[in-house]
Amino acid sequence: xxxxxxxxxxxxxxxxxxxxxxxxxxxxxxxxxxxxxxxxxxxxxxxxxxxxxxxxxxxxxxxxxxxxxxxxxxxxxxxxxxxxxxxxxxxxxxxxxxxxxxxxxxxxxxxxxxxxxxxxxxxxxxxxxxxxxxxxxxxxxxxxxxxxxxxxxxxxxxxxxxxxxxxxxxxxxxxxxxxxxxxxxxxxxxxxxxxxxxxxxxxxxxxxxxxxxxxxxxxxxxxxxxxxxxxxxxxxxxxxxxxxxxxxxxxxxxxxxxxxxxxxxxxxxxxxxxxxxxxxxxxxxxxxxx
Amino acid sequence: xxxxxxxxxxxxxxxxxxxxxxxxxxxxxxxxxxxxxxxxxxxxxxxxxxxxxxxxxxxxxxxxxxxxxxxxxxxxxxxxxxxxxxxxxxxxxxxxxxxxxxxxxxxxxxxxxxxxxxxxxxxxxxxxxxxxxxxxxxxxxxxxxxxxxxxxxxxxxxxxxxxxxxxxxxxxxxxxxxxxxxxxxxxxxxxxxxxxxxxxxxxxxxxxxxxxxxxxxxxxxxxxxxxxxxxxxxxxxxxxxxxxxxxxxxxxxxxxxxxxxxxxxxxxxxxxxxxxxxxx
Ligand SMILES: Nc1nc2c(ncn2[C@@H]2O[C@H](COP(=O)(O)OP(=O)(O)OP(=O)(O)O)[C@@H](O)[C@H]2O)c(=O)[nH]1
Ligand SMILES: Nc1nc2c(ncn2[C@@H]2O[C@H](COP(=O)(O)OP(=O)(O)OP(=O)(O)O)[C@@H](O)[C@H]2O)c(=O)[nH]1
Ligand SMILES: [K+]
Ligand SMILES: [Mg+2]
Ligand SMILES: [Mg+2]
Numbered sequence: 001x002x003x004x005x006x007x008x009x010x011x012x013x014x015x016x017x018x019x020x021x022x023x024x025x026x027x028x029x030x031x032x033x034x035x036x037x038x039x040x041x042x043x044x045x046x047x048x049x050x051x052x053x054x055x056x057x058x059x060x061x062x063x064x065x066x067x068x069x070x071x072x073x074x075x076x077x078x079x080x081x082x083x084x085x086x087x088x089x090x091x092x093x094x095x096x097x098x099x100x101x102x103x104x105x106x107x108x109x110x111x112x113x114x115x116x117x118x119x120x121x122x123x124x125x126x127x128x129x130x131x132x133x134x135x136x137x138x139x140x141x142x143x144x145x146x147x148x149x150x151x152x153x154x155x156x157x158x159x160x161x162x163x164x165x166x167x168x169x170x171x172x173x174x175x176x177x178x179x180x181x182x183x184x185x186x187x188x189x190x191x192x193x194x195x196x197x198x199x200x201x202x203x204x205x206x207x208x209x210x211x212x213x214x215x216x217x218x219x220x221x222x223x224x225x226x227x228x229x230x231x232x233x234x235x236x237x238x239x240x241x242x243x244x245x246x247x248x249x250x251x252x253x254x255x256x257x258x259x260x261x262x263x264x265x266x267x268x269x270x271x272x273x274x275x276x277x278x279x280x281x282x283x284x285x286x287x288x289x290x
Numbered sequence: 291x292x293x294x295x296x297x298x299x300x301x302x303x304x305x306x307x308x309x310x311x312x313x314x315x316x317x318x319x320x321x322x323x324x325x326x327x328x329x330x331x332x333x334x335x336x337x338x339x340x341x342x343x344x345x346x347x348x349x350x351x352x353x354x355x356x357x358x359x360x361x362x363x364x365x366x367x368x369x370x371x372x373x374x375x376x377x378x379x380x381x382x383x384x385x386x387x388x389x390x391x392x393x394x395x396x397x398x399x400x401x402x403x404x405x406x407x408x409x410x411x412x413x414x415x416x417x418x419x420x421x422x423x424x425x426x427x428x429x430x431x432x433x434x435x436x437x438x439x440x441x442x443x444x445x446x447x448x449x450x451x452x453x454x455x456x457x458x459x460x461x462x463x464x465x466x467x468x469x470x471x472x473x474x475x476x477x478x479x480x481x482x483x484x485x486x487x488x489x490x491x492x493x494x495x496x497x498x499x500x501x502x503x504x505x506x507x508x509x510x511x512x513x514x515x516x517x518x519x520x521x522x523x524x525x526x527x528x529x530x531x532x533x534x535x536x537x538x539x540x541x542x543x544x545x546x547x548x549x550x551x552x553x554x555x556x557x558x559x560x561x562x563x564x565x566x567x568x569x570x
Contacts, residue, residue: 142414219497
């Protein structure tokens with residue numbers, strides 16, 4: 001697994017491998033290099049500091065297991081700590097469920113809702129979609145167009161201004177579907193009335209999942225924003241979008257840490273098929289600059 | 291005289307503040323090490339602590355990075371009409387909404403405006419732009435989904451010329467800088483509509499990638515000025531520093547919400563004060 005790590009960390013490891021003794025100075029240098037790559041990938045500063053501390057402590061305090069030299073031991077600690085950062089594994093169940101989409105403005109909720117509709121449809125499930133975005137101009141047209149492409153029913157009332165009312169009606173209208181996806185309007189941590197709205201949407205839908213959609217390029221704000229969403233509706237999965245760009249997704253990882261959840265899907269393009277399950281190894285490689 | 295030892299601690303602290311506020315890692319690195327070089331050996335004024343000294347120096351450095359900003363109305367007044375502005379940027383950054391806000395702003399300042407709905411790709415893009423334009427009371431030129439964006443924007447420019455309109459605001463579909471075909475398409479749009487200003491739009495909440503894409507867009511189609519959106523998301527605007535540090539182009543507006551009035555001309559000093567505090 002370790003050979004798949006990114007060049008940034010690989011260089012740091014090579015440096016470590018070239019050392020005759022792995023002493024405090026060598027560990028400190030490794031940690032410093034690691035900090036650099038993680039910060040360049042937008043992992044939250046506080047998280048990076050916590051991670052460095054725990055790597056340093058473990059590397060200096062823990063005895064290497066039998067048959068492992070100090071160098072291998074240190075590398076293993078680094079890898080374990082990085083894997084911890086990825087959060088828990090998120091199973092996607094292929095049965096009846098309601099999924100509430102949440103996230104900042106422009107993060108990719110609507111596009112991802114279309115992709116998820118396609119994903120569950122391909123698994124042979126009956127899918128229905130509700131447009132609960134009463135704010136963004138063209139929101140319903142956008143979602144409806146995406147759903148039409150794959151023949152999935154999409155409920156919406158473009159002239160209605162009450163999202164709760166739409167969702168209630170949509171649930172009735174789509175009662176025969178197995179997977180119900182609810183797309184919501186973009187909102188952020190400081191918009192109290194919109195946070196209240198999504199709390200209510202969560203209550204009336206009794207959503208099985210509340211997935212937070214995060215742009216791979218989101219920086220240090222990710223942590224605080226995720227905290228607010230989590231406090232409001234208890235996020236149980238993160239979707240990272242726009243991974244086909246050059247952003248590393250470290251912000252989204254910070255959201256994972258904040259919510260104690262894991263990464264469910266990765267968005268990797270603009271078409272309805274551009275959705276991938278999460279592969280921690282590949283993600284670590286990218287994070288570390290492969 | 292200030293020694294390296296005197297300034298290390300305050301510099302470390304400031305470095306942390308910049309990182310925590312999304313100034314990109316490499317930008318922080320260059321700014322801080324440059325400062326270090328210039329401060330060491332300088333004479334500290336009586337009654338200024340080395341901490342204050344470092345802070346003042348950083349403020350000055352950041353102000354220099356940010357530059358003066360870009361006054362759109364001043365530009366329009368000095369140039370032949372129609373003034374054509376092409377908006378570029380990655381997916382979801384806020385281009386379309388910014389165009390609606392800028393149209394509203396220009397109208398309020400007495401200019402006539404036409405919008406070219408150049409996103410012929412994304413689902414719902416035309417409807418989005420049309421609704422915005424209707425609400426701010428501005429004419430919009432659009433073709434069907436799938437049409438050539440250069441043709442739409444060419445039509446918008448022709449319309450402006452025929453009707454003596456002051457400003458053309460040209461929207462484009464969001465695209466990533468690493469997609470060669472889409473960047474070529476943007477280059478074609480630029481050739482066909484010959485914008486006076488290319489305005490690059492990105493979000494204030496973007497992290498380190500802000501630097502990479504700003505640079506790539508600038509290399510591919512050029513950037514004259516920058517708009518930073520979503521500055522209302524509890525952010526202190528570190529991305530403003532990352533971007534101007536990288537491409538050395540002035541910032542025109544900040545987007546501070548989703549209403550049509552939520553656009554403000556950029557004031558460098560405000561950003562720096564938010565980042566480092568206004569007390570010095
Ligand atoms: N390249 C790429 N673009 C994406 C991806 N996901 C979404 N997008 C694009 O990002 C932009 C914003 O996506 P939307 O789905 O409208 O985002 P949203 O969160 O619904 O936005 P609001 O409803 O306004 O909050 C659009 O241009 C999408 O095509 C992705 O994985 N890759
Ligand atoms: N909070 C906040 N939201 C904004 C701001 N500017 C734009 N938005 C929102 O961000 C989302 C995306 O904005 P768009 O204008 O559609 O972005 P775009 O760059 O045109 O997106 P694509 O055309 O899909 O690439 C919408 O929900 C906007 O209302 C802002 O300054 N603050
Ligand atoms: K975004
Ligand atoms: Mg949406
Ligand atoms: Mg747009």
